[in-house]
Amino acid sequence: MASRGELIYPEDDRVFLKPYLPVPDRSQDSNVPFVTLTFATSLDSALSLAPGVQTALSGPQSKTMTHYLRCKHDAIMIGVGTAIADDPSLNCRVQGVGGYGGEGLTGQPQPVVVDPHGRWQLTSKTKILNLAREGRGKAPWILTSQTPSVENVKLLEQVGGCYIVLNTPTSTSEKPTMAWLDMLRAVKDRGVESIMIEGGGVIINSLLAADNADLIDSVIVTIAPTWLGQGGVVVSPPRTEGSSLPVARLRQTKWQQLGEDVVLCGVLKA
Ligand SMILES: NC(=O)C1=CN([C@@H]2O[C@H](COP(=O)(O)OP(=O)(O)OC[C@H]3O[C@@H](n4cnc5c(N)ncnc54)[C@H](OP(=O)(O)O)[C@@H]3O)[C@@H](O)[C@H]2O)C=CC1
Numbered sequence: 001m002a003s004r005g006e007l008i009y010p011e012d013d014r015v016f017l018k019p020y021l022p023v024p025d026r027s028q029d030s031n032v033p034f035v036t037l038t039f040a041t042s043l044d045s046a047l048s049l050a051p052g053v054q055t056a057l058s059g060p061q062s063k064t065m066t067h068y069l070r071c072k073h074d075a076i077m078i079g080v081g082t083a084i085a086d087d088p089s090l091n092c093r094v095q096g097v098g099g100y101g102g103e104g105l106t107g108q109p110q111p112v113v114v115d116p117h118g119r120w121q122l123t124s125k126t127k128i129l130n131l132a133r134e135g136r137g138k139a140p141w142i143l144t145s146q147t148p149s150v151e152n153v154k155l156l157e158q159v160g161g162c163y164i165v166l167n168t169p170t171s172t173s174e175k176p177t178m179a180w181l182d183m184l185r186a187v188k189d190r191g192v193e194s195i196m197i198e199g200g201g202v203i204i205n206s207l208l209a210a211d212n213a214d215l216i217d218s219v220i221v222t223i224a225p226t227w228l229g230q231g232g233v234v235v236s237p238p239r240t241e242g243s244s245l246p247v248a249r250l251r252q253t254k255w256q257q258l259g260e261d262v263v264l265c266g267v268l269k270a
Protein backbone atom coordinates (compact mmCIF):
# COMPACT_ATOMS: atom_id res chain seq x y z
CA MET A 1 0.00 0.00 0.00
CA ALA A 2 1.35 3.42 -0.94
CA SER A 3 0.22 6.88 0.23
CA ARG A 4 -3.36 8.27 -0.03
CA GLY A 5 -4.86 4.79 -0.24
CA GLU A 6 -2.99 4.06 -3.48
CA LEU A 7 -2.65 0.35 -4.22
CA ILE A 8 0.33 -1.44 -5.76
CA TYR A 9 -0.20 -4.59 -7.84
CA PRO A 10 3.02 -6.60 -8.32
CA GLU A 11 4.43 -7.23 -11.82
CA ASP A 12 4.45 -11.07 -11.42
CA ASP A 13 0.75 -11.10 -10.66
CA ARG A 14 0.06 -8.88 -13.71
CA VAL A 15 1.69 -11.50 -15.96
CA PHE A 16 -0.69 -14.18 -14.66
CA LEU A 17 -3.76 -12.17 -15.67
CA LYS A 18 -2.51 -11.03 -19.09
CA PRO A 19 -3.99 -13.85 -21.25
CA TYR A 20 -7.47 -13.04 -19.91
CA LEU A 21 -7.38 -9.29 -20.44
CA PRO A 22 -8.47 -7.22 -23.43
CA VAL A 23 -5.67 -6.16 -25.74
CA PRO A 24 -5.20 -2.39 -25.22
CA ASP A 25 -5.72 0.09 -28.06
CA ARG A 26 -7.11 -2.58 -30.38
CA SER A 27 -10.61 -1.88 -31.58
CA GLN A 28 -12.78 -5.03 -31.36
CA ASP A 29 -14.05 -6.16 -34.73
CA SER A 30 -17.48 -6.57 -33.18
CA ASN A 31 -20.48 -4.44 -32.24
CA VAL A 32 -20.01 -5.25 -28.55
CA PRO A 33 -17.04 -4.65 -26.24
CA PHE A 34 -14.68 -7.30 -24.86
CA VAL A 35 -16.49 -8.54 -21.73
CA THR A 36 -14.79 -9.72 -18.55
CA LEU A 37 -17.07 -11.12 -15.86
CA THR A 38 -15.41 -10.72 -12.49
CA PHE A 39 -16.65 -11.04 -8.93
CA ALA A 40 -15.77 -12.49 -5.50
CA THR A 41 -17.64 -15.43 -3.98
CA SER A 42 -17.65 -17.56 -0.87
CA LEU A 43 -17.23 -21.35 -0.93
CA ASP A 44 -21.03 -21.59 -1.16
CA SER A 45 -21.05 -19.33 -4.24
CA ALA A 46 -22.43 -16.30 -2.41
CA LEU A 47 -21.65 -12.70 -3.34
CA SER A 48 -23.07 -11.29 -0.14
CA LEU A 49 -24.84 -12.33 3.08
CA ALA A 50 -28.21 -11.06 1.79
CA PRO A 51 -29.61 -8.79 -0.91
CA GLY A 52 -28.79 -5.22 0.00
CA VAL A 53 -25.94 -6.17 2.32
CA GLN A 54 -22.38 -5.30 1.34
CA THR A 55 -20.06 -8.15 2.32
CA ALA A 56 -16.27 -8.04 2.20
CA LEU A 57 -15.04 -11.33 0.71
CA SER A 58 -11.78 -10.41 -1.02
CA GLY A 59 -8.67 -10.07 1.07
CA PRO A 60 -6.31 -7.12 0.48
CA GLN A 61 -4.32 -8.80 -2.33
CA SER A 62 -7.32 -9.95 -4.35
CA LYS A 63 -9.11 -6.62 -3.84
CA THR A 64 -5.99 -4.93 -5.25
CA MET A 65 -6.23 -7.32 -8.22
CA THR A 66 -9.81 -6.13 -8.81
CA HIS A 67 -8.55 -2.55 -8.83
CA TYR A 68 -5.83 -3.50 -11.32
CA LEU A 69 -8.50 -5.12 -13.54
CA ARG A 70 -10.49 -1.89 -13.42
CA CYS A 71 -7.66 0.09 -15.03
CA LYS A 72 -7.34 -2.55 -17.76
CA HIS A 73 -10.92 -1.99 -18.96
CA ASP A 74 -12.61 1.05 -20.49
CA ALA A 75 -15.72 0.54 -18.37
CA ILE A 76 -17.07 -1.24 -15.28
CA MET A 77 -20.70 -2.31 -14.92
CA ILE A 78 -22.93 -3.11 -11.95
CA GLY A 79 -26.68 -3.51 -11.38
CA VAL A 80 -28.81 -1.08 -9.42
CA GLY A 81 -29.10 -3.58 -6.54
CA THR A 82 -25.36 -3.27 -6.02
CA ALA A 83 -25.38 0.51 -6.44
CA ILE A 84 -28.01 0.83 -3.69
CA ALA A 85 -26.45 -1.76 -1.36
CA ASP A 86 -22.83 -0.73 -1.65
CA ASP A 87 -22.70 2.97 -2.58
CA PRO A 88 -19.55 1.90 -4.45
CA SER A 89 -16.62 3.95 -5.71
CA LEU A 90 -16.23 2.03 -9.00
CA ASN A 91 -12.90 3.74 -9.56
CA CYS A 92 -9.35 2.43 -9.74
CA ARG A 93 -7.02 3.18 -6.87
CA VAL A 94 -3.86 1.62 -8.31
CA GLN A 95 -0.83 3.89 -7.96
CA GLY A 96 -0.17 5.88 -11.13
CA VAL A 97 -3.76 6.00 -12.33
CA GLY A 98 -5.44 9.42 -12.70
CA GLY A 99 -6.36 10.83 -9.29
CA TYR A 100 -3.88 8.45 -7.61
CA GLY A 101 -0.58 9.92 -8.77
CA GLY A 102 -1.40 9.96 -12.51
CA GLU A 103 -2.58 12.66 -14.91
CA GLY A 104 -6.26 13.63 -15.19
CA LEU A 105 -8.44 10.55 -15.28
CA THR A 106 -5.96 8.35 -17.17
CA GLY A 107 -6.72 4.68 -16.53
CA GLN A 108 -9.97 5.35 -14.71
CA PRO A 109 -12.81 3.12 -15.99
CA GLN A 110 -16.19 4.49 -17.04
CA PRO A 111 -18.74 3.31 -14.43
CA VAL A 112 -22.02 2.03 -15.91
CA VAL A 113 -25.05 1.25 -13.71
CA VAL A 114 -27.98 -0.82 -15.03
CA ASP A 115 -31.08 0.79 -13.54
CA PRO A 116 -34.08 0.10 -15.82
CA HIS A 117 -36.69 1.48 -13.43
CA GLY A 118 -34.84 4.48 -12.02
CA ARG A 119 -34.54 2.99 -8.50
CA TRP A 120 -31.15 4.56 -7.69
CA GLN A 121 -31.80 7.88 -5.89
CA LEU A 122 -28.72 10.04 -6.21
CA THR A 123 -27.91 12.55 -3.47
CA SER A 124 -25.12 15.02 -2.78
CA LYS A 125 -23.60 12.27 -0.58
CA THR A 126 -23.47 9.54 -3.27
CA LYS A 127 -19.86 8.38 -3.19
CA ILE A 128 -19.30 8.01 -6.91
CA LEU A 129 -20.49 11.57 -7.60
CA ASN A 130 -18.14 12.97 -4.99
CA LEU A 131 -15.19 11.03 -6.41
CA ALA A 132 -15.97 12.43 -9.87
CA ARG A 133 -16.12 15.94 -8.41
CA GLU A 134 -12.71 15.37 -6.76
CA GLY A 135 -11.12 14.06 -9.99
CA ARG A 136 -10.64 10.56 -8.55
CA GLY A 137 -12.98 8.69 -10.86
CA LYS A 138 -15.37 9.17 -13.76
CA ALA A 139 -19.01 10.12 -13.33
CA PRO A 140 -21.37 7.22 -14.07
CA TRP A 141 -23.53 6.46 -17.04
CA ILE A 142 -26.88 5.00 -16.02
CA LEU A 143 -28.63 2.63 -18.43
CA THR A 144 -32.38 2.91 -18.02
CA SER A 145 -35.62 2.20 -19.82
CA GLN A 146 -37.58 5.02 -18.16
CA THR A 147 -37.43 8.80 -18.15
CA PRO A 148 -35.16 9.66 -15.20
CA SER A 149 -36.13 12.10 -12.44
CA VAL A 150 -35.15 15.75 -12.91
CA GLU A 151 -33.27 15.72 -9.57
CA ASN A 152 -31.16 12.71 -10.57
CA VAL A 153 -30.37 14.16 -14.01
CA LYS A 154 -29.22 17.42 -12.41
CA LEU A 155 -26.95 15.72 -9.85
CA LEU A 156 -25.51 13.42 -12.50
CA GLU A 157 -24.89 16.05 -15.17
CA GLN A 158 -23.26 18.44 -12.67
CA VAL A 159 -20.32 16.02 -12.46
CA GLY A 160 -20.30 14.94 -16.11
CA GLY A 161 -22.40 11.77 -15.97
CA CYS A 162 -25.48 10.97 -18.03
CA TYR A 163 -28.49 8.70 -18.48
CA ILE A 164 -28.65 6.45 -21.51
CA VAL A 165 -32.28 5.61 -22.20
CA LEU A 166 -32.79 2.30 -24.00
CA ASN A 167 -36.22 1.93 -25.55
CA THR A 168 -35.96 -1.75 -26.22
CA PRO A 169 -37.40 -3.81 -23.37
CA THR A 170 -37.54 -7.40 -24.59
CA SER A 171 -39.38 -9.21 -21.84
CA THR A 172 -43.15 -9.26 -21.53
CA SER A 173 -42.96 -10.12 -17.83
CA GLU A 174 -44.11 -7.68 -15.15
CA LYS A 175 -40.54 -6.42 -14.77
CA PRO A 176 -39.19 -5.78 -18.26
CA THR A 177 -35.50 -6.40 -18.63
CA MET A 178 -33.14 -4.78 -21.10
CA ALA A 179 -31.45 -7.12 -23.55
CA TRP A 180 -27.75 -7.66 -22.87
CA LEU A 181 -26.93 -7.13 -26.52
CA ASP A 182 -28.63 -3.73 -26.48
CA MET A 183 -26.85 -2.68 -23.29
CA LEU A 184 -23.45 -3.73 -24.59
CA ARG A 185 -24.03 -2.12 -28.00
CA ALA A 186 -25.07 1.12 -26.30
CA VAL A 187 -21.75 1.40 -24.48
CA LYS A 188 -19.74 0.25 -27.51
CA ASP A 189 -21.42 3.02 -29.55
CA ARG A 190 -20.01 5.46 -27.00
CA GLY A 191 -16.44 4.22 -27.45
CA VAL A 192 -16.19 1.46 -24.84
CA GLU A 193 -13.98 -1.33 -26.25
CA SER A 194 -13.76 -3.37 -23.04
CA ILE A 195 -15.98 -3.70 -20.00
CA MET A 196 -15.72 -5.60 -16.72
CA ILE A 197 -19.00 -6.67 -15.19
CA GLU A 198 -18.81 -6.97 -11.40
CA GLY A 199 -22.29 -7.92 -10.27
CA GLY A 200 -24.45 -8.40 -8.40
CA GLY A 201 -26.42 -11.62 -8.43
CA VAL A 202 -29.18 -10.72 -10.89
CA ILE A 203 -26.70 -9.25 -13.35
CA ILE A 204 -24.28 -12.20 -13.17
CA ASN A 205 -26.93 -14.92 -13.33
CA SER A 206 -28.67 -13.36 -16.32
CA LEU A 207 -25.37 -12.84 -18.15
CA LEU A 208 -24.30 -16.45 -17.52
CA ALA A 209 -27.65 -17.82 -18.77
CA ALA A 210 -27.41 -19.75 -22.04
CA ASP A 211 -28.82 -16.94 -24.21
CA ASN A 212 -26.18 -14.45 -23.07
CA ALA A 213 -23.08 -16.41 -21.99
CA ASP A 214 -21.59 -16.11 -25.49
CA LEU A 215 -21.17 -12.41 -24.87
CA ILE A 216 -18.60 -13.11 -22.12
CA ASP A 217 -14.95 -13.30 -23.18
CA SER A 218 -13.14 -13.88 -19.87
CA VAL A 219 -14.12 -14.81 -16.34
CA ILE A 220 -11.99 -13.89 -13.32
CA VAL A 221 -13.41 -15.07 -10.00
CA THR A 222 -12.00 -14.54 -6.51
CA ILE A 223 -12.92 -17.37 -4.15
CA ALA A 224 -12.65 -16.56 -0.46
CA PRO A 225 -12.20 -19.40 2.08
CA THR A 226 -15.49 -18.82 3.86
CA TRP A 227 -19.07 -20.09 3.82
CA LEU A 228 -21.67 -17.32 4.09
CA GLY A 229 -24.56 -19.73 4.68
CA GLN A 230 -28.10 -19.83 3.34
CA GLY A 231 -29.95 -16.69 2.37
CA GLY A 232 -27.09 -15.04 0.52
CA VAL A 233 -27.04 -13.58 -2.99
CA VAL A 234 -25.81 -16.61 -4.90
CA VAL A 235 -24.21 -17.08 -8.32
CA SER A 236 -26.20 -19.88 -9.93
CA PRO A 237 -27.45 -19.20 -13.45
CA PRO A 238 -30.73 -20.69 -14.69
CA ARG A 239 -30.64 -23.99 -16.61
CA THR A 240 -32.07 -24.08 -20.09
CA GLU A 241 -35.53 -25.63 -19.79
CA GLY A 242 -35.48 -29.38 -20.41
CA SER A 243 -31.68 -29.54 -20.52
CA SER A 244 -29.65 -31.75 -18.20
CA LEU A 245 -26.37 -30.21 -19.31
CA PRO A 246 -24.28 -27.71 -17.32
CA VAL A 247 -25.08 -24.09 -18.19
CA ALA A 248 -21.51 -23.16 -18.98
CA ARG A 249 -17.94 -24.39 -18.44
CA LEU A 250 -14.72 -22.43 -18.45
CA ARG A 251 -11.84 -23.37 -20.73
CA GLN A 252 -8.12 -22.52 -20.54
CA THR A 253 -8.37 -22.23 -16.77
CA LYS A 254 -5.59 -21.05 -14.47
CA TRP A 255 -5.63 -20.72 -10.69
CA GLN A 256 -3.55 -18.44 -8.51
CA GLN A 257 -3.38 -18.02 -4.75
CA LEU A 258 -3.53 -14.39 -3.61
CA GLY A 259 -3.24 -14.09 0.16
CA GLU A 260 -5.86 -16.46 1.61
CA ASP A 261 -7.99 -16.32 -1.57
CA VAL A 262 -7.81 -18.18 -4.85
CA VAL A 263 -8.30 -16.46 -8.19
CA LEU A 264 -9.73 -18.55 -11.04
CA CYS A 265 -9.37 -17.29 -14.61
CA GLY A 266 -10.94 -18.86 -17.68
CA VAL A 267 -12.35 -18.27 -21.11
CA LEU A 268 -15.98 -18.69 -22.02
CA LYS A 269 -16.61 -17.49 -25.59
CA ALA A 270 -16.47 -20.35 -28.11
N1 LIG B 1 -18.82 -10.16 -4.07
C1 LIG B 1 -18.87 -9.44 -5.18
O1 LIG B 1 -17.95 -9.49 -6.01
C2 LIG B 1 -20.05 -8.57 -5.43
C3 LIG B 1 -21.10 -8.53 -4.56
N2 LIG B 1 -22.19 -7.78 -4.84
C4 LIG B 1 -23.35 -7.85 -3.93
O2 LIG B 1 -24.48 -8.31 -4.64
C5 LIG B 1 -25.66 -7.77 -4.03
C6 LIG B 1 -26.51 -7.12 -5.09
O3 LIG B 1 -26.95 -8.09 -6.01
P1 LIG B 1 -28.44 -8.07 -6.55
O4 LIG B 1 -29.35 -7.73 -5.42
O5 LIG B 1 -28.66 -9.35 -7.28
O6 LIG B 1 -28.47 -6.80 -7.51
P2 LIG B 1 -27.77 -6.44 -8.91
O7 LIG B 1 -26.65 -5.52 -8.65
O8 LIG B 1 -27.53 -7.64 -9.75
O9 LIG B 1 -28.92 -5.55 -9.55
C7 LIG B 1 -30.13 -6.18 -9.89
C8 LIG B 1 -31.04 -5.23 -10.59
O10 LIG B 1 -30.42 -4.69 -11.76
C9 LIG B 1 -31.39 -4.61 -12.79
N3 LIG B 1 -31.00 -5.57 -13.84
C10 LIG B 1 -30.20 -6.63 -13.75
N4 LIG B 1 -30.09 -7.24 -14.96
C11 LIG B 1 -30.85 -6.56 -15.79
C12 LIG B 1 -31.14 -6.67 -17.16
N5 LIG B 1 -30.64 -7.63 -17.94
N6 LIG B 1 -31.99 -5.77 -17.71
C13 LIG B 1 -32.49 -4.82 -16.96
N7 LIG B 1 -32.26 -4.64 -15.65
C14 LIG B 1 -31.43 -5.51 -15.09
C15 LIG B 1 -32.73 -5.00 -12.20
O11 LIG B 1 -33.34 -3.82 -11.69
P3 LIG B 1 -34.95 -3.73 -11.45
O12 LIG B 1 -35.23 -4.62 -10.30
O13 LIG B 1 -35.20 -2.31 -11.15
O14 LIG B 1 -35.58 -4.22 -12.72
C16 LIG B 1 -32.29 -5.93 -11.09
O15 LIG B 1 -33.22 -6.09 -10.05
C17 LIG B 1 -25.22 -6.75 -2.99
O16 LIG B 1 -25.36 -7.33 -1.70
C18 LIG B 1 -23.76 -6.52 -3.35
O17 LIG B 1 -23.02 -6.18 -2.21
C19 LIG B 1 -22.27 -7.02 -5.97
C20 LIG B 1 -21.24 -7.01 -6.87
C21 LIG B 1 -20.05 -7.81 -6.69
Ligand SMILES: Nc1nc(O)c(N)c(N[C@@H]2O[C@H](COP(=O)(O)O)[C@@H](O)[C@H]2O)n1
Pocket residue numbers: 039040054055056057058062063066078082083086087088089090091198199222
Ligand atom coordinates in the same frame (compact mmCIF):
# COMPACT_ATOMS: atom_id res chain seq x y z
N1 LIG C 1 -13.69 -7.95 -5.66
C1 LIG C 1 -14.66 -7.75 -4.74
N2 LIG C 1 -14.58 -8.36 -3.55
C2 LIG C 1 -15.54 -8.18 -2.62
O1 LIG C 1 -15.41 -8.80 -1.45
C3 LIG C 1 -16.63 -7.36 -2.88
N3 LIG C 1 -17.61 -7.18 -1.95
C4 LIG C 1 -16.67 -6.73 -4.16
N4 LIG C 1 -17.69 -5.93 -4.47
C5 LIG C 1 -17.64 -5.10 -5.64
O2 LIG C 1 -16.82 -3.97 -5.43
C6 LIG C 1 -17.61 -2.81 -5.27
C7 LIG C 1 -17.20 -2.02 -4.07
O3 LIG C 1 -15.87 -1.60 -4.20
P1 LIG C 1 -15.51 -0.08 -4.54
O4 LIG C 1 -16.10 0.77 -3.48
O5 LIG C 1 -16.09 0.23 -5.88
O6 LIG C 1 -14.02 -0.06 -4.60
C8 LIG C 1 -19.03 -3.29 -5.13
O7 LIG C 1 -19.98 -2.38 -5.61
C9 LIG C 1 -19.01 -4.55 -5.96
O8 LIG C 1 -19.11 -4.27 -7.33
N5 LIG C 1 -15.68 -6.94 -5.06
